[in-house]
Amino acid sequence: MPDKGWENARFREHFADARPPHDIDRPLIEEAPVAIEINGIGYAVMMATPTDLADYAAGFLLSEQIIADPAELLSxxxxxxxxxGWMLRVTxxxxxxxPLLERARLRLSEGSCGLCGIESLEQVLRPLAPVTARLDVSEAALFAAAGALRDRQPLGRTTGAAHAAAFCDGQGRIVAVREDVGRHNALDKLIGHLAIRGISPAEGFILLSARCSFELVQKTVIAGCPVLATISAASTLAAExxxxxxxxxxxxxRSDSVLESRGE
Incomplete structure (x- = not known):
């Protein structure tokens, strides 16, 4: 399994000033179709960076609510x-x-949004149990985590094209980070990593480098994490x-400010 998630490519670099263009080698983030097969049933095809795929498998199954505990993932x-591409076979x-025969569908999603193939609004807005855990996070902890995130993003620093999902303790110390070309994949990888290692998402907060969309909130709720922080803005449905x-x-x-959603 690849451990870096990028490959070099040749480019011609152009400049706004009078300097002549020249050829350079620059790393590109790896993006590949990952076909997910569950107990021999083709379930989904996601566009992802093929690193940390064991974490991804566990997190994907937990987010899809196919399993409720990593012990239910046998292989x-x-x-x-x-x-x-890649074939990711799980048992x-x-x-x-x-229930897989009824739920199985083929999904191809550039952003791995997790909604392609959903057939009704009821499936999108499926009822979820609310998060019961509570965590008091100070603004100082949020700022500390955001300030430390870049140094924990090797793929992002190398390519400039990776999303990051981090789990932080209540003081803002980063416990784990996962990266991917898709923001939803990065979060699934993080959730899977925490589950496999027995780290409770209820005991800290999730920090994302991406815009906060509805699906990312859903994954956070299913994981049972009480606090979600994002570098970019949230959508209306995400906030709701x-x-x-x-x-x-x-x-x-940011390093000196943050918006907390307060409702009407």
């Missing part, structure tokens, strides 16, 4: 395929596999869903 096997316990499900939402996090 994971990730293999490259001839066309440049879950028999009880979890039973956070309030409805007991998640404190912070957005536009």
């Amino acid at each position: 994971t096997d990730a293999q490259p395929v001839a066309d440049g 879950v316990s028999a009880g979890n596999a039973a 869903q956070a309030r409805a499900h007991g998640v404190r939402l912070y957005s536009l996090l």
Whole structure:
């Protein structure tokens, strides 16, 4: 399994001043189709960076609510395929596999938004149990985490094109970071990493480098994390869903300011 997530490519660099153009090598983030097969059933095809795929498998299944505990994920096997993509085969316990024939669908999603193939509004806005955990996070902790995030993003620093999802403790210390070309994939990788290692999302907060969309709030709710902070702005539905499900939402996090969603 690749461990870096990028490859060099040749470019011609042009300038606004009188300097002549020249050729350079520059790293590009890896993006590949990852076909997810659950107990032999083709479930989804996601565009992702093929790193940390064991974490991704666990986080994806938890976010899809196919499993509720990583112990229900019995095996994971990730293999490259001839066309440049990846096959991610997972085995879950028999009880979890039973509904798959009804739910199975083929999804191709450039941003891995997790909504392609959903057939009704009811499926998108499916009822979720609210987050019951509570965590008091100070602004100082948020600022500390945001200030430390860049140094924990090797793929982002190298390519300038990776999203990051970080889990932080109540004091703003970063516990873990996962990166991906897709912001939703990065969060799934983080959720899977925490679950596999027995780290409770209820005991800290999630920090995302991306815009806060509805689906990212959904994943946070399903993970049971009480606080979500994002570097970019939140959408209307993201803010509504956070309030409805007991998640404190912070957005536009900067070194000296942050917005806390307060409702009407």
